[in-house]
Amino acid sequence: MSRYLFALGQVVARRRWWVLAIWIVLLGAAIAFAAGTGGKTNDNFTVPGTESQDAVSLLQQRMPAFSGAQMQVVFATPGMAEVTDPQVTGEIEQVMAGLKGLPQVAAVVDPFQAKAVSPDQRVALGSVQFSVSAGEVEEHTLDEVNRVADPARDAGLDVEFSGAVYPGFTAEISHTPELLGVVVALIILLITFGAAVAAGLPIVTALVGIGIGITGILGVAAFVDVPSAATSLALMLGLSCGIDYALFVLSRHRHNIVLGMTAAESIPLAVGTAGSSVVFAAVTVIIALCGLAVAGIPFLTVMGLTAAGAVLVAMLVALTLLPALLGFAGDLVAKFISPPLHPGRPQEVARIAAYEPERTFGHAWGRFVTRFRIPLLILGIAILAVLAIPATRMELGLPSGATQPDSSTAHKAYDLVEESFGPGFNGPLLVVTDLSGATGPDVAQTVMGRLQQEPDVVAVQPAGTGNGLLLIQVVPKTGPDDPATADLVNRLRDDRERIVNGTGATYLVGGTTAANIDTSRRLAEALPIFLAVVVGLALVLLTIAFRTILVPLSSIVGFILSVFAALGAQVAVFQWGWGAELFDVTKAQTLSFLPIITLAIIFGLSSDYQIFVVSRIKEEHTRTADATVSVQNGVGHSARVVTAAALIMFGVFVAFTTVDNPIVKPLAFTLAVGVLLDAFIVRLTLVPAVMALVGNRMWYHPRWFARYVPDLDIEGAELERRVIHETEKEVSPGTARPRVEHEI
Numbered sequence: 001m002s003r004y005l006f007a008l009g010q011v012v013a014r015r016r017w018w019v020l021a022i023w024i025v026l027l028g029a030a031i032a033f034a035a036g037t038g039g040k041t042n043d044n045f046t047v048p049g050t051e052s053q054d055a056v057s058l059l060q061q062r063m064p065a066f067s068g069a070q071m072q073v074v075f076a077t078p079g080m081a082e083v084t085d086p087q088v089t090g091e092i093e094q095v096m097a098g099l100k101g102l103p104q105v106a107a108v109v110d111p112f113q114a115k116a117v118s119p120d121q122r123v124a125l126g127s128v129q130f131s132v133s134a135g136e137v138e139e140h141t142l143d144e145v146n147r148v149a150d151p152a153r154d155a156g157l158d159v160e161f162s163g164a165v166y167p168g169f170t171a172e173i174s175h176t177p178e179l180l181g182v183v184v185a186l187i188i189l190l191i192t193f194g195a196a197v198a199a200g201l202p203i204v205t206a207l208v209g210i211g212i213g214i215t216g217i218l219g220v221a222a223f224v225d226v227p228s229a230a231t232s233l234a235l236m237l238g239l240s241c242g243i244d245y246a247l248f249v250l251s252r253h254r255h256n257i258v259l260g261m262t263a264a265e266s267i268p269l270a271v272g273t274a275g276s277s278v279v280f281a282a283v284t285v286i287i288a289l290c291g292l293a294v295a296g297i298p299f300l301t302v303m304g305l306t307a308a309g310a311v312l313v314a315m316l317v318a319l320t321l322l323p324a325l326l327g328f329a330g331d332l333v334a335k336f337i338s339p340p341l342h343p344g345r346p347q348e349v350a351r352i353a354a355y356e357p358e359r360t361f362g363h364a365w366g367r368f369v370t371r372f373r374i375p376l377l378i379l380g381i382a383i384l385a386v387l388a389i390p391a392t393r394m395e396l397g398l399p400s401g402a403t404q405p406d407s408s409t410a411h412k413a414y415d416l417v418e419e420s421f422g423p424g425f426n427g428p429l430l431v432v433t434d435l436s437g438a439t440g441p442d443v444a445q446t447v448m449g450r451l452q453q454e455p456d457v458v459a460v461q462p463a464g465t466g467n468g469l470l471l472i473q474v475v476p477k478t479g480p481d482d483p484a485t486a487d488l489v490n491r492l493r494d495d496r497e498r499i500v501n502g503t504g505a506t507y508l509v510g511g512t513t514a515a516n517i518d519t520s521r522r523l524a525e526a527l528p529i530f531l532a533v534v535v536g537l538a539l540v541l542l543t544i545a546f547r548t549i550l551v552p553l554s555s556i557v558g559f560i561l562s563v564f565a566a567l568g569a570q571v572a573v574f575q576w577g578w579g580a581e582l583f584d585v586t587k588a589q590t591l592s593f594l595p596i597i598t599l600a601i602i603f604g605l606s607s608d609y610q611i612f613v614v615s616r617i618k619e620e621h622t623r624t625a626d627a628t629v630s631v632q633n634g635v636g637h638s639a640r641v642v643t644a645a646a647l648i649m650f651g652v653f654v655a656f657t658t659v660d661n662p663i664v665k666p667l668a669f670t671l672a673v674g675v676l677l678d679a680f681i682v683r684l685t686l687v688p689a690v691m692a693l694v695g696n697r698m699w700y701h702p703r704w705f706a707r708y709v710p711d712l713d714i715e716g717a718e719l720e721r722r723v724i725h726e727t728e729k730e731v732s733p734g735t736a737r738p739r740v741e742h743e744i
Contacts, residue, residue: 001276001279001280002272002273002275002276003272005271005272005275005276005279005319006268006269006271006272007268008268008271008275008319008320009267009268009269009270009271009272009275009323010267010268012267012271012319012320012323012324012327013263013264013267013268013323013324013326013327014327015324016323016324016325016327016328019320019321019323019324020321020324020325020328023208023317023320023321026212027208027211027212030211030212030215030216030219031211031215033215033216033219034215034216034218034219036219037218037219037221037222037223038222039218039219039220039221039222039223039226040139040170040218040221040222041170041218041221041226041227041228041230041231047297047298047515047518047519047522048296048298049296050515050518050519050522051493051508051509051510051514051518052508052509052510052511052514052515052517052518053510053515053518054508054510055430055432055508055509055510055511055514056510056515058432058434058469058508059432059469059510062466062467062468062469063464063466063467063469063471064131065106065107065129065131066106066107066129066464066466066471067131068104068106068129068130068131068132068133068134068136068137069130069132069133069134069137069163069164069165070127070128070129070130070163070164070165070512071127071128071130071145071161071162071163071164071165071166072125072126072127072128072161072162072163072166072413072417073095073096073099073125073126073127073128073149073159073160073161074123074124074125074126074158074159074160074161074162074412074413074416074417075092075095075111075123075124075125075126075152075157075158075159076122076123076124076157076158076160076416076420077122077123077156077157077158078156078158079156081156082121082122083111083117083118083121083122083123083124084117084121087155088155088157089112091151091152091155091157092110092111092112092124092126092152092157093110093112094151094152095126095148095149095151095152095159096108096110096111096126098148099128099145099148102141102144102145102148103138103140103141103144104130104131104132104136104137104138104141105128105129105130105131105141106129106130106131107128107129107464108126108127108128108129109126109127109128109129109463110126111124111125111126112124114126114127114461116421116425118420118421119420120420122420123416123417123419123420123421125417125421125425127163128145128163129464130165134164134165134169135225137165139170142165142166142167142168142169143167145161145166145167146167158412158416160409160410160412160413160416161409161410161413162401162409162410162413162414162417162426163512164512166409166410166413167409168408168409169410170228176655176658176659177232177235177652177655177656177658177659177668178210178235178239178655180651180655180658181236181239181240181651181652181655181656182203182207182239184647184648184651184652184654184655185202185203185206185239185243185648185651185652186199186200186203188644188647188648188651189202189203189243189247189644189648190337191644192247192251192640192641192644193250193251193254193333193346193350194336194337194345194346194347194349194350195254195332195333195334195335195336195337195346196335196337197329197332197333197335198250198254198333198334201246201250201322201325201326201329201333202242202243202246202247202250202322203243204325205242205246205317205318205321205322205325206238206239206242206243206246206314206317207239207242208317208321209238209242209310209313209314209316209317210234210235210238210239210242210310210313210314212313213234213238213309213310213313213314214231214234214235214238214310216309216313217230217231217234217306217309217310218231220306224302225298225299225302226302226306227299227302227303227663228661228663229303229661229663229664229667230302230303230306230307231306232656232659232661232663232664232667232668233303233306233307233597233664233667234306234307234309234310235310235656236652236653236656236668236671237285237307237310237311237314237601238310238311238313238314239652240648240649240652240653241282241285241310241311241314241315242313242314242317242318243645243648243652244608244645244648244649245278245281245282245314245315245317245318246317246318246322247641247644247645247648248274248277248278248318248612248641248645249270249271249274249275249278249318249319249322249323250270250322250326250333251274251640251641252269252270252273252274253266253267253270253274253326253333254333254334254350255350255353256269256270257331257333257334258334258350258351258353259355263326263327263329263330263331264327267323267326267327270323270326271319271323275318275319277608277611277612277615278315278318278319279315279319280541280545280607280611281604281607281608281611281612282311282312282314282315283315284537284538284541284603284604284607284608285308285311285601285604285605285607285608286308286311286312286604287537287541288534288537288599288600288601288603288604289304289305289307289308289311289600289601289604290304290305290308291304291530291533291534291537291600292304292530292596292597292600293305294526294529294530294533295522295523295526295529295530295596296522296526297519297522297523297526297593300523300593300596300597303593303597304597304600307601311604334350336350353640357633357636357637358633358636360636360639360640361639361640362635362636362637362638362639362640362643363632363633363635363636363639364636365635365636365639365684366631366632366633366634366635366636366639366688367632369631369635369684369685369688369689369692370628370631370632370688370689370692373688373689373690373692373693374689374693376685376686376689377686377689377690377693380681380682380685380686380689381561381686383565383681384561384562384564384565384677384681384682385561385565387565387566387568387569387677388561388564388565388567388568389568390568390569390571390572390575390576391564391565391567391568391571393571393575394567394571394575394590394595395483395575395589395590396520396523396524396589396590396591396592396595397481397516397520397588397589397590397591397592398516398519398520398591398592399588399591399662399663400414400426400427400479400480400481400516400588401413401414401426402414402415402426402479402481402586402588403481403586403588403662404662405586405660406586407660408660414426418479422458422475422477423477423478423479423482424458424475424476424477424478424479424485425458425475426479426480427476427479427480427481427485427512427513428473428474428475428476428511428513429473429474429475429476429488429489429492429509429510429511429513429514430463430471430472430473430474430509430510430511430514431451431471431472431473431474431492431507431508431509431510432469432471432507432508432509432510433447433469433470433471433472433505433506433507434468434469434505434506434507435468435469435470435505436468437504437505437506438503438504438505439502439503439504440503440504443503443504443505444462444470446503447470447472447499447500447503447505447507448460448461448462448472450498450499451472451474451492451499454488454491454492454495454499455488455491456476456477456478456484456485456487456488457474457475457476457477457488458475458476458477459473459474459475460472460473460474460475461473472507474492476488476513480512480513480516481588481589485513485517486517486520486521489509489513489514489517492509493509516592519592520592523592523593523595523596524592526596527595527596527599530596530599530600531599534599534600534603535556535560537603538552538555538556538559538603538607539552539553539556541607542555542556542607542610542611545611545615546614546615546618547701548698548699548700548701549701550694550697550698550699550700551614551691551698551699554686554687554690554691555606555607555610555614555687558606558610558678558682558683558686558687559602559603559606559678559682561682562602562606562674562677562678562681562682563598563599563602563603563674565673565674565677566598566602566670566671566673566674566677567590567594567595567598567670569669569670569673570590570594570666570669570670570673571590573585573669574587574588574590574665574666574669575587575588575589575590583657583669585665585666586662588662590666591662591663591666591667594666594667594670597667598667598670598671598674601671601674602671602674602675602678605649605674605675605678606678606682606683608645609642609645609646609678609679609683609684610683610687612638612641612642612645613634613635613638613642613683613684613687613688614634614687614691616633616634616635616637616638617630617631617633617634617635617688617691618630618634618699619634620633620634620637621634621696621699625696627691627692627694627695627696627698628692628695631688631691631692634688635684635688639684642679642683642684643679643680643684645679646675646676646679646680649671649672649675649679650672650675650676653668653669653671653672653675654668654672655668656668657669657672
């Protein structure tokens with residue numbers, strides 16, 4: 001692999017104008033594609049093969065007007081007036097009549113028709129049935145919804161909306177987290193490289209990569225349902241991976257320049273050595289993200305594929321556009337800044353790292369880890385295990401109005417309904433009843449009566465009828481996020497034969513609440529399968545990379561510890577509410593797809609750091625055959641870059657925790673904690689400690705293993721030796737040339 005990447009680096013450096021032009025054209029084409037298609041994201045969380053989805057399919061066949069999204073309209077009188085006062089009633093009826101005339105609206109249920117008025121007469125609850133799914137409701141229609149409600153607001157009424165679709169339900173892409181992440185990354189890169197050009201290039205290339213990735217995703221959204229969280233996930237991974245991959249290549253290149261190589265000599269070597277790690281790490285992330293398709297859930301598959309596309313673009317940019325820009329920059333990557341308080345310090349640090357690596361802090365940390373390996377192993381495992389404890393109490397669910405920001409209309413509507421009617425009215429179930437085989441005239445009343453007798457059912461009422469179907473709205477006693485509601489859904493399905501006995505009717509339990517429960521259950525069932533796939537994948541890939549079995553095993557154990565510690569921290573903060581005010585979060589269930597996405601991403605990112613650290617240790621072990629010395633030197637060479645890469649990842653993820661979005665915020669928090677724990681506790685402490693403890697046996701493999709497992713030369717050691725040998729042959733006798741035998 002390293003030889004091919006070396007050749008790629010040579011071509012790119014020579015043809016840098018062509019490479020730059022190609023990437024500019026690609027960026028322009030992606031922007032034009034997104035603008036031309038006009039795609040937009042949505043949150044259609046559908047799961048084929050579940051009963052709730054079967055209910056939707058039945059409605060689409062027999063009552064298509066009722067198969068679309070639903071919206072609740074909540075009217076409240078903040079003053080002394082009651083909603084039953086003639087003037088207030090007239091305002092409410094005018095709003096509902098106006099909504100009925102909007103495009104894509106199939107039916108409107110007036111609060112007074114449905115007798116949905118609170119006992120204190122202060123709140124009225126209406127509903128709107130759209131003829132299309134949430135993702136297909138036009139923005140113009142939702143704007144008109146607000147316009148129709150404005151006269152009632154002007155008259156003093158509070159009008160709020162909730163449900164599967166409502167004005168402002170789509171998440172807007174915020175550029176604030178992206179900008180914060182770029183600023184944090186730039187500061188870290190300036191500290192790491194001590195040179196303005198070297199710090200700026202990874203930012204430039206990463207921005208090009210996410211520009212292509214995000215606009216491409218928005219273009220694709222015109223043809224397939226793309227969750228709104230997919231763009232934020234792609235932004236997080238595209239930006240962080242784009243900077244990190246460029247950092248790996250650039251650090252090698254700048255190291256070579258400091259050692260005396262020319263840019264023309266260094267660029268191919270940097271691409272061939274560090275580029276191998278970049279390719280392997282990126283492919284690992286991409287495979288893990290594509291593996292989300294194992295769950296068989298369309299929206300999760302799309303999230304994985306779009307994020308994988310962003311990572312792929314980041315890898316290609318790091319291997320082509322970055323080397324081209326390095327060709328333009330020349331020796332400017334080693335033109336150090338001079339801080340006023342410590343002139344010459346950045347250049348001094350770079351030269352020490354190149355010529356006297358044993359004097360670096362990373363090497364000192366390596367010596368510390370090898371000396372106190374047993375206490376550090378005990379302490380590190382204990383910290384991760386304690387953090388992972390809350391993960392054993394994880395409760396899965398999907399966002400509801402209660403998890404939206406307090407200022408959103410959905411949250412206000414949720415609170416009004418819960419206070420005035422009860423929590424169950426925020427998540428009514430829709431029982432789709434087929435009466436085509438009914439055996440008597442009172443079948444509908446019989447079925448509704450039996451449903452009313454079920455425990456934890458507050459109200460049962462008809463919601464529509466047509467073409468042999470009866471829609472029954474069942475209001476639970478508990479809210480949509482309550483485990484008791486899931487128990488009720490399961491009980492209604494388990495008691496189906498008793499409820500319809502003797503009537504000839506059949507029914508399916510559906511609606512948004514039931515669909516969310518089905519999705520959470522399917523994801524919980526898929527989690528162990530996906531974990532097994534990820535662990536198996538890690539074992540195979542890392543075994544091929546390092547040609548030994550003990551290194552992959554230590555990596556997998558560390559990965560599992562860091563993932564569950566991150567999930568435990570998420571449960572403590574977002575589910576239990578520990579530090580909720582500090583992080584500005586609302587207590588809620590854990591997102592049902594958060595664990596499986598965290599597994600995929602942390603697995604990929606942990607493989608990045610594992611490869612970068614352990615490949616350096618392996619390179620040193622090949623040279624010295626001393627396990628302790630190789631750990632110290634390998635950690636010394638990689639600690640600075642891995643620290644910078646992890647802090648950049650952490651900074652980007654933390655920046656996205658500022659978004660008031662119930663999907664993005666917990667996901668960004670979990671990834672930030674996971675990256676921090678995995679990089680610093682697992683990869684820079686526990687793994688080196690285990691390798692120092694096991695010694696040379698860490699690299700043992702039987703002879704047959706060497707015959708069947710290919711040597712991919714991930715660390716590029718063979719390429720480096722060949723290039724140095726050829727370079728030395730080209731130097732004429734007596735020519736003074738800086739030695740490059742030092743670690744590059």
